[in-house]
Amino acid sequence: xxxxxxxxxxxxxxxxxxxxxxxxxxxxVLAPIFTLVxxxxxxxxxxxxxxREISAGLQQRxxxxxxxxxxVLQALADGTxxxxxxxxxxxxxxxxxxxxxxxxxVIAILLSYSVIPFDYHLVLAxxxxxxxxxxxxxxxxxxxxxxxxxxxxxxxxxxxGLRAAAQSISYEIPLTLCVLAISLLSNSLSTVDxxxxxxxxxxxxxxxWRQPIGFIVFLISSLAECERLPFDLPEAEEELVAGYxxxxxxxxxxxxxxxxxxxxxxxxxxVTVLYLGGWNISIPYIFVAELFEINKAREVFGTTIxxxxxxxxxYLFLFIPITTRWTxxxxxxxxxxxxxxxxxxxxxxxxxxLTTSFQLSSL
Amino acid sequence: MSxxxxxxxxxxxxxxxxxxxxxxPFPFASNSSTYPEKWSAYECGFDPFGDARSRFDIRFYLVSxxxxxxxxxxxFSFPWALPLNKIDPFxxxxxxxxxxxxxxxxxxxxxxxxxxxx
Numbered sequence: 124x125x126x127x128x129x130x131x132x133x134x135x136x137x138x139x140x141x142x143x144x145x146x147x148x149x150x151x152v153l154a155p156i157f158t159l160v161x162x163x164x165x166x167x168x169x170x171x172x173x174x175r176e177i178s179a180g181l182q183q184r185x186x187x188x189x190x191x192x193x194x195v196l197q198a199l200a201d202g203t204x205x206x207x208x209x210x211x212x213x214x215x216x217x218x219x220x221x222x223x224x225x226x227x228x229v230i231a232i233l234l235s236y237s238v239i240p241f242d243y244h245l246v247l248a249x250x251x252x253x254x255x256x257x258x259x260x261x262x263x264x265x266x267x268x269x270x271x272x273x274x275x276x277x278x279x280x281x282x283x284g285l286r287a288a289a290q291s292i293s294y295e296i297p298l299t300l301c302v303l304a305i306s307l308l309s310n311s312l313s314t315v316d317x318x319x320x321x322x323x324x325x326x327x328x329x330x331x332w333r334q335p336i337g338f339i340v341f342l343i344s345s346l347a348e349c350e351r352l353p354f355d356l357p358e359a360e361e362e363l364v365a366g367y368x369x370x371x372x373x374x375x376x377x378x379x380x381x382x383x384x385x386x387x388x389x390x391x392x393x394v395t396v397l398y399l400g401g402w403n404i405s406i407p408y409i410f411v412a413e414l415f416e417i418n419k420a421r422e423v424f425g426t427t428i429x430x431x432x433x434x435x436x437x438y439l440f441l442f443i444p445i446t447t448r449w450t451x452x453x454x455x456x457x458x459x460x461x462x463x464x465x466x467x468x469x470x471x472x473x474x475x476x477l478t479t480s481f482q483l484s485s486l
Numbered sequence: 487m488s489x490x491x492x493x494x495x496x497x498x499x500x501x502x503x504x505x506x507x508x509x510x511p512f513p514f515a516s517n518s519s520t521y522p523e524k525w526s527a528y529e530c531g532f533d534p535f536g537d538a539r540s541r542f543d544i545r546f547y548l549v550s551x552x553x554x555x556x557x558x559x560x561x562f563s564f565p566w567a568l569p570l571n572k573i574d575p576f577x578x579x580x581x582x583x584x585x586x587x588x589x590x591x592x593x594x595x596x597x598x599x600x601x602x603x604x
Contacts (some may be wrong), residue, residue, distance in 0.1 A: 207514045214525035229504035237496050248492045277527040278538045285546045292553040299560045307567045374507050
């Protein structure tokens with residue numbers, strides 16, 4: 124009998140350990156996701172603050188200064204205010220489509236963050252189809268905009284949604300062709316491998332120097348995908364009041380803003396990963412760990428440096444989209460589509476063929 | 487396949503992240519005053535006339551049709567581009583023939599003015 128009881132106890136403790144393992148497994152999977160979501164949220168707040176400060180600097184204004192030191196908390200204050208605002212539903216619109224539209228746009232863009240590498244092992248999912256996942260998932264976002272434009276039952280919203288969808292799908296093809304040329308160079312679709320392929324010659328190993336045409340096409344098309352100012356036709360305030368956002372108020376309006384800034388951040392991160400060498404410090408002959416003579420906890424230190432370099436490149440690159448907002452005039456709709464179909468598409472196709480022939484001749 | 491597990495969990499969490507803010511304002515924000523003009527569609531202060539979901543420009547359709555042609559072309563290029571040094575010249579030239587046909591098609595479309603927006 125005693126033996127039996129002990130066996131039962133053993134089995135019980137075994138089960139407890141198993142369930143603990145299960146709990147630990149869940150925490151092990153959930154913790155990176157929550158960290159990523161928190162990081163994305165903080166990143167968006169930083170972008171909003173940066174955009175307001177840079178815009179103020181360009182226009183010789185002061186910019187946000189009262190909420191928090193240097194107005195850092197301004198975006199948080201705006202978001203909190205939007206949370207307390209009344210939620211208006213247009214009487215003749217489709218309530219369900221109207222409510223779900225902004226969420227779909229946010230979901231699609233949030234999902235693409237899962238393949239961004241911040242350091243060698245610091246990526247949520249190191250898929251061997253990483254870049255492809257981004258291309259596939261990011262093309263869901265215009266559906267959200269189209270849904271919200273249709274669900275509002277407003278002429279401005281409807282036209283804005285149509286324009287958003289047309290613009291996104293036109294510029295997606297040059298963008299994808301540029302990514303294709305990059306994956307040809309590094310022989311992989313995994314974002315980690317693409318960054319690794321650029322790590323050899325420091326600064327000169329960046330894909331930026333091997334793909335200058337591709338970089339420019341990628342820059343223009345990602346500006347158009349984010350609906351930033353030279354291409355912000357879907358929400359052109361002089362023509363369509365606010366495009367697909369016209370009928371929105373409160374937090375749904377805020378979600379559109381979050382979506383647009385998330386999109387800006389992800390395209391900047393992808394420029395860093397695909398063209399600017401990712402987490403590599405990119406200055407040849409300098410090894411950070413030797414520089415600071417740190418051997419203990421070197422991995423943690425290296426990871427911190429990697430995250431810092433990725434984010435520094437990303438946020439420095441963000442100055443380009445923000446300054447173009449205040450320097451370039453807006454295009455017309457026909458000019459926009461002609462630029463996409465008759466200029467960027469042939470150029471990116473030619474770039475792809477050029478890359479292919481270089482790759483074949485180097486074999 | 488284990489590397490897809492975080493993606494699947496993230497697929498559940500990211501809708502939560504974007505749907506929870508939709509529910510947050512309900513306890514705080516109240517519909518204080520209700521009158522029909524507040525809910526009607528915005529048309530520069532006038533009463534909206536007609537339905538917004540009426541006829542619209544055919545060119546939006548043309549753009550999406552052109553996209554449907556070009557997108558599979560790009561997607562089919564991915565499995566061709568990755569093992570480019572493993573497939574022999576036959577693989578390379580068959581893709582070139584595919585691209586040539588598509589280029590002729592898009593040149594024809596260009597000449598006939600399907601991509602002209604005026």
